[in-house]
Amino acid sequence: MDEFAFRRSVRYGTILVDIESRRPVDVLPDRTSDTLAAWLHDHPGVEVVCRDRASAYACAVKEAAPQAIEVADRRHLLHSLSLAVEKTCHEHRPCLQKYVERAQRAGPRMPAQEALPPTLIVGRVVRRHEEIDRMVDVGYPLSEIARCLGLDRKTVRRYRDTGFDALLASARDRRNIPLDRFKPYLQAEFAAGNTVATELYKQIRERGFRGG
Template identity: 55%
Template sequence: MPERAPRVLGVDEFAFGKGWRYGTVLVDIEAARVVDVLPDRDAASFATWLREHPGAEIICRDRAPAYSSAVREAVPEAQEVADRWHLLHNLSSAVEKTCHQHRSCLRKQAEADRDAEPRRIINPLPPPTLPPTKIAVRTVDRYSAIHRLLGQGHSVSEIARRLHLDRKTVRRFRDTDLDELLASARHGRPKGVLEPFTAYLTERFTGGATSPTDLFHEIRSCSPLAVARADGRCGC
């Protein structure tokens, strides 16, 4: 156990037995390691520890008043901050409370968006294109490497050793066209029904069209392909 407290000290309670007996864990936040464990969660115990182990400049704690009281008593010059978990927990609680208080307004807006006439786009929908995938890039790189070594006169076995591949794989890349290899690499890859329209939807959303219903109607009205793929199955 260190003689001095870490510069950034984390303090939180934990249960020896839930609902029955609790203790306090003290953590060096910067080093991410436990420095001590106290047998209870009382302000007096924590204040005594702080006096016996000076050096804490920042104390990261939960909202327990006992810990705050101990800090004010033993090291009033230290800065107290709320830990990350409690900040996020308090934020989510505030958002939920706000949504609950304004649920009638939110419901009216949602109903208005649903019943409104969907906006029509001016420009035609661009042809769907699929972005290159990691497996496609890897296939092209492997094909190029194998054929480069073949062109240098290396044998299949030597290429397999150099590239850490099976000889069957080297032969397949030697004897198969790149287009066929790419088609085989893409085969069986799960594709979402909206994947061909990702770029278009991203552009529209960034431009302010944030209604999923409107965007759904846009791609249906402008693309027979979208109708065939999304009819009855769209997650919007």
């Protein structure tokens, strides 16, 4: 069921369509609750009603066909969704524009990333940079970002203030030669979820590591 205009802004009616056959069932002279309720009383057995959110139609269905399943009209849902998205984008236009301008200034980043081996440390740097960059763009303060990501504020500040290429270079240069023979163990522990540096350090010290 839906309304239509005999004469726009002057007179409206209601059209009833069989959903399965897609053929009109009846045309009512207005869009009032009483008229629709009377039609439903005269045609008992309605099982499903597809309607918009008009209060007149809702009242009529509840009164005259309370057993019917009410289904939201897909067209009106999509229309309402598009309006909500448009309104949200309009309200956050300065933030969206700032993000676009920042991305344009930063330029392409993939070549620098692809030049590095896909180690866990590099992956962590990339992931943290994306998360922190996104939250900074939205406007979160450093303390809130640190709390959400479980990081120290100094770490968040370094990711915010350091260029992406510099962060990747730092990940590449973190090499401790005496640590090499412990790397398979550390990689396995890290992949299993043990990412606490002090705990990992304690474990490899027990296994013979004497470096810093």
